[in-house]
Amino acid sequence: MQSSTVSAQEPAVAQPAPIRRLLSLDTLRGFDMFWIMGGEEIFHVLAKTTGWAWAIFLADQFTHVDWNGFRPYDCIFPLFLFLAGVSTPYSLGSRLAKGDSRSMxxxxxxxxxxxxxxxxIIYNNGLFNKPIAEMRFGSVLGRIGLAGMFAQLIYLYVQRERARYGIFAGILLLYWALLMLVPVPGYGAGNLTMEGSLVGYVDRLFMPGRLYKVVHDPEGLLSTLPAIGTGLLGVFAGTILRQHGVRDAQKLRQLVLMGVACVVLGWVWNVVFPVNKNLWTSSFVLVAGGWSLLMLSLFYWIIDMQNIRRWTFFFIVIGMNxxxxxxxxxxxDFEHTAHFLFNGILHFFSEPVQAVGAIVAFLAVKWGFLYFLYKKNTFLRV
Structure with a gap:
């Protein structure tokens, strides 16, 4: 990994960031990352300090479902993985077209x-701070790395698009079969509780260190399999958008139809295989992936088709780093910096304004940091 100054050349093959010809992708990535970096706290603080019904409702939407079910906030993580998949036909496809070897x-x-x-692993544990038994090895970045890696390898070595769709369907069906048919000692087959699922059992058997939820890790080993499907959905979307000689309206129609079909099929499957982010169930892949497709469709229509772009800069600065x-x-310590810079001003306002202002200041400091790097043409390359 290195910090590098980005020139006008094509972005590095493995980097799912800036793709200049598809502004909606960078914007949507930045929009997604805005909530990850703390944007949702605005609604939580408003709900806590004001008691307004609409703020309470929105704050609830920006929390994860405890187990089965789906809220918008459950889409934040899979959307990021999906977008990494969208970039694949642009980065890898352009390199293949230039004659680069698949092995390289x-x-x-x-x-x-x-x-x-x-x-x-470093994000979770720091450097050499803990004994292995106390370290957590599952992580958000690890899930993005492994699932995105396998999705990209499928793109590289499976050249027929129909075969890729077949692999996608096979992954989801295989995962369903594993969780419903393979018995777990003491719980039997088809148990989808945190303690009794095959996902948690595999994590307890094979994952070193500690699990995030003691008996289960939401970024564990077996649940990486369906996450590959999330990455592949992004690959399918990127392939549609990269089609040559196809009108934008036709591309948009394909994305919307695919998104609606995924959401509907996912909720139908939910009847026998619940939508569950912790287990990353096949039905969850479809529901989260469907909404990701629809969000990409909306951003593509507004930005790349209607050319309404002025509002995108705020999110592009985030999305490119x-x-x-x-x-x-x-x-x-962005919070300390925000407190140092803005606490004196906020002190003159009421408690709700102070609370919301503190979150806005925190986000402003983060964005300012990213803007500085953006102006210096400096982006983290992985």
């Missing part, structure tokens, strides 16, 4: 995937 591209993809796993700001939260 595969090495870069694998290196990036494993590096993200390593960064995820999304992994950097995620990692920086562990190293830089």
């Amino acid at each position: 591209l595969a090495r870069k993809v694998i290196t990036r995937g494993l590096l993200l796993v390593l960064l995820g 999304s992994i950097l700001i995620y990692l920086a939260e562990r190293i830089i």
Whole structure:
């Protein structure tokens, strides 16, 4: 990993960030990352300090479902993985068209995937701060690294698009079969509780260190399998958008139809295989992926088709350094900086204004940091 100054050349193959010809992708990535970096706290603070019904409702939507079910906030993480998949036909496809070998591209993809796993471990535990038994090895970055890596390898080596769709369907059906048919000692087959699922059992057997929820890790081993499907959905969307000789309206129609079909099929499947983010169930892949497709469709229509772009800059600054700001939260005390700069001003306002203002100041400091890097043409390359 290195910080580099981005020139006008094509972005590195393994980097799912800036793709200039598809502004909606960088904007949507930045929009997604805005909530990850703390944007949802605005609604939580408003709900707590004012008691307004609409604020309470929105704050609830920006929380994860305890187990089965789905809220908008459950889409934040899979959307990021989906967008990494969308960039694949642009980055890898352009390199293949230039004559780069698949083996060379595969090495870069694998290196990036494993590096993200390593960064995820460091993000969770720091450097040499804990004994292995106390470390958590599952991570958001690890899930993005491994699932994105396998999705990209499928794109590289499975050249027929119909075969890729077949692999996608096979992954979801295989995962369903594993969870419903393979018995777990003491719980039997088909148990989808945190303690009794095959996902948690595999994590307890094979994952070193500690699990995030003691008996289960939401970024564990077995649930990486369906996450590959999330990455592949992004690959399918990117392939549609990269089609040559196809009108934008036709591309948009394909994305919308695919998104609606995924959401509907996912909720139908929910009847026998619940939508569950912790288990990353096949039905969850479809529901979260469907909404990701629909959000991409909306951003593509507004930005790339209607050319309404002035509002995008705020999110592009975030989206072009999304992994950097995620990692920086562990190293830089943005909250302390925001308090130092703005607390004196906020002190003159009422408690609700102070609380919301503190969150806005915190986000402003983060954005200012990213803007400085943007102006310097400096982006984190993984």
